[in-house]
Amino acid sequence: MDIQLLKVFYTTAQEGSISKAAQKLTFAQSNVTHKIQQLEADLQTQLFYRHNRGITLTPTGHILLSYAEQILHIIQEARSAVGDSSVPSGPLLIGSVETTAAVRLPNLLTKYHMDYPAVDFSLITGPSENHINAVLHYELNGAFVAGPVEHPDLIAEDVVDEELVLVTSVSHPRVDSIQDVELRTFLVFFSSCSFRTRLNQLLQEEGIMPNKIMEFGSLETILGCVGAGLGISLLPRSIVAESEQQGRIQIHEIAGKHAILKTVFIRRKDALTAPAMSAFLSEMRAQFNHAAEGSR
Numbered sequence: 001m002d003i004q005l006l007k008v009f010y011t012t013a014q015e016g017s018i019s020k021a022a023q024k025l026t027f028a029q030s031n032v033t034h035k036i037q038q039l040e041a042d043l044q045t046q047l048f049y050r051h052n053r054g055i056t057l058t059p060t061g062h063i064l065l066s067y068a069e070q071i072l073h074i075i076q077e078a079r080s081a082v083g084d085s086s087v088p089s090g091p092l093l094i095g096s097v098e099t100t101a102a103v104r105l106p107n108l109l110t111k112y113h114m115d116y117p118a119v120d121f122s123l124i125t126g127p128s129e130n131h132i133n134a135v136l137h138y139e140l141n142g143a144f145v146a147g148p149v150e151h152p153d154l155i156a157e158d159v160v161d162e163e164l165v166l167v168t169s170v171s172h173p174r175v176d177s178i179q180d181v182e183l184r185t186f187l188v189f190f191s192s193c194s195f196r197t198r199l200n201q202l203l204q205e206e207g208i209m210p211n212k213i214m215e216f217g218s219l220e221t222i223l224g225c226v227g228a229g230l231g232i233s234l235l236p237r238s239i240v241a242e243s244e245q246q247g248r249i250q251i252h253e254i255a256g257k258h259a260i261l262k263t264v265f266i267r268r269k270d271a272l273t274a275p276a277m278s279a280f281l282s283e284m285r286a287q288f289n290h291a292a293e294g295s296r
Helices: 003-015 018-025 029-043 059-083 098-103 106-115 128-136 194-205 219-227 237-245 275-294
Strands: 048-051 054-057 090-096 119-125 142-146 154-168 185-188 212-215 233-236 250-253 260-268
Touching: 003 018, 003 029, 003 059, 018 029, 054 059, 090 098, 090 128, 090 275, 098 119, 098 154, 098 219, 098 233, 098 237, 106 119, 106 275, 128 142, 128 154, 128 260, 142 194, 154 219, 154 237, 154 275, 185 194, 185 219, 185 233, 194 233, 194 260, 219 233, 219 237, 233 237, 237 250
Parallel strands: 090 119, 090 142, 185 212
Antiparallel strands: 048 054, 142 260, 154 233, 154 250, 154 260
């Protein structure tokens, strides 16, 4: 099987369009079409349905896509392994939920950059669900996400436990029970946020129906609106502690299993642990183990 044909097929499937694939590969559209036809002839099967709206994968196309992703990744790993030296270098793409990136990672990333300047490090922030999918599809080398994560293709390593707290305005009465916030407005991130998922679980188990849930795209906006008395939120203590010290908001502890949210670092089991990743794992473990010991 020709690797170049496989790359054209994979890119076309990912882009969902021959024209977009041609643009990404800097090929003529006719060239992309011809190479796909070559691959279909070689495999003696149809890989795409052609219709007025463009193209979609056939059942056999879906099967080949999974293999193509793995084959192209293994080829890239082989090139990296042959070219790797003992000195960490080259690209390293790490994902993280935004709160972990803002509070837990700055010191780690600064030290890693100083120790290994030859590594082309990139940090991508976003929801846990997106990062898990990106790691599974070899788009990220690893990611900090909300745990637990159980998947046969992933290694999940515990990093830190975040304590979740209810956050209200300073003038709000003390909250001794989650029942005290019934019929209140809750301020949350969008649906893929792990804090919102945990809040939904808590409210459901307690049989609470808030009168309104308002979605926001940034932490600062949520904290500002909470401080103004618009509503209540559930957030990690680590990211709201400074606002509490400044007298902007008030923190209320919650009891039980919903009070702790694990952060884990995930990576694929079958991925090559290149020097850049090996060094990152060592730095990560040193920092978070030290932080855990310091909190005891």
